[in-house]
Amino acid sequence: MQGEFSIAGRPVGPDHPPYIVAEMSGNHNGDINRAFRILEAAKAAGADAVKLQTYTADTITLDHDGPEFLIHGGLWDGRRLHELYEEAHTPWDWHGPIFDKARALGITVFSTPFDPTAIDLLESLGAPAYKIASQELVDLPLIRLVAATGKPMILSTGMGSLEEIREAVDAARDAGAEQIVVLHCVSAYPAPADETNLRTIADLADxxxxxxxxxxxxxxxxxxTLSVAMGACLIEKHVTLARADGGVDSAFSLEPDELARLVRDTRMAHAALGAPAYRPTRSEEAGLKFRRSLYVVEDVPAGAELTARNIRSIRPSNGLAPKHYETVLGRRATRDLTRGEPLSADMVEGGIDA
Incomplete structure (x- = not known):
């Protein structure tokens, strides 16, 4: 099993709270100042990183009116691919200012490159990690180029078969990648909850x-939040300032307060996982005194028989454990016993084996 590693100094792995990535995508709505505000909101919410997508309409598709270049169904029904990507892309001359703003805020920023020129741009900016989008999972040449940077790689697996996922991981490793996160993903926008199959997360790790x-x-x-219980070490969610503002991805994106809730709840979920434990926790120790134990509930003269009438299992826990109840019944008291005394071994004729 691959061990933990770091993205810009933040450890990523099962022993650490999930690494939360706020995906900006096209939610800047063509306004660099809105992009800056998304960075600020992600930082304030406690996210670990903001992710961009680095492409132009011409590097990701063709300006073509053929039916195969039209989207049929879903959130973007009827849109031409080139038109959609022209609207959604993050201009390349924004990347430098966005990286600078993120450094000033103290939040990590990296991106999804979609072609070799995007990798060159991101390398020139010192990107600390790279993401491969689900649709590019089958683009093994692109994966090899990203792997050759030696940076941590995040691979999304939407629509992928196990064979395709394995091929992508093998291609990354063969090209030198040693720090790989594989993200289970359902590439539907939005994705139905009953199709998420979260057990896939642990199965992929295995x-x-x-x-x-x-x-x-x-x-x-x-x-x-539930994915943390399945072993999710990195979680990516689209983020916008307000869904009501519109934009290509706004309908399935989190608003800042929801992102803050995600950060809080996933950290709580990770802390709650802990490790197998079969002993009282620190918070339980005070409650141990309220366990049951054997007490004298009626006065018993010395030499009298201990019975169900004068010995009972009650709270608190200062007496013999209740497991000795059947053993002491029928025995005799070694001295006068007073109602309210915890029963101890020396009060019982013949003693009690531990």
Missing amino acids: KLGVVTGLSDHTMDTTIA
């Missing part, structure tokens, strides 16, 4: 020997 996580497109934070 089958591939990698750190795993979740790229989540459901409508709230419930699924992402």
Whole structure:
């Protein structure tokens, strides 16, 4: 199993709270100042990183009117691919200012490159990690180029078969990647909760020997929080300033207060997982005194028989453990016993074996 590693100094792995990535995507709505505000909101919410997408409409598709270049169904029904990507892309000359703003705020920023020129741009800016989008999972040449940077890689697996996922991971490793996170993903926008199959997260870790996580497109934070119990070490969610502002991805994006809730709840969920434990916790120690034990409930003269009438299992826990109840019944008192005394071994004729 691949061990933990770090993105810009923040450890990522099962022993650490989930690494939370706020995906900006096209939610800047063509306004760099809105992009800056998303960075600020993500920082205030406690996210670990903001992720961009680095492409132009011409590097990701063709300006073509053919039916295969039209989207049929879903959130973007009827849109031309080129038109959609032209609206959603983050201009390349914004990248430098966005990286500078993130450094000033103290939040990590990295991106999803979609072609070699995007990798070159991001390398020039010192990107600390890279994400491979679900649709590019099958683009093994791109994966190899990203892997050759030696930076941590995050692979989304939406629509992927196990064979395709394994091929992508093998291609990354063969090209030199040693720090890989594989994100279970359902590439539907929004994704139905009953199709998320969160047990896949642990299964991927087992089958591939990698750190795993979740790229989540459901409508709230419930699924992402649940994923922590399945071993998710990195969680990615789209983020916008306000869904009402519109934008290509706003309908399935979190608002800042929801992102803050995601950060809080996933950290709580991770802390709650702990480790197998079969002993009183610190918070339980005070309650030990309220366990049951054997007490004298009626005065008993010396030499008298101990019976169900004068010995009972009650709270608190100062007497013999209740497991000795049947053993002491029928025995005789070694001295006068007073109602309210905890029963101890020296009060019972013949003693009690531990």
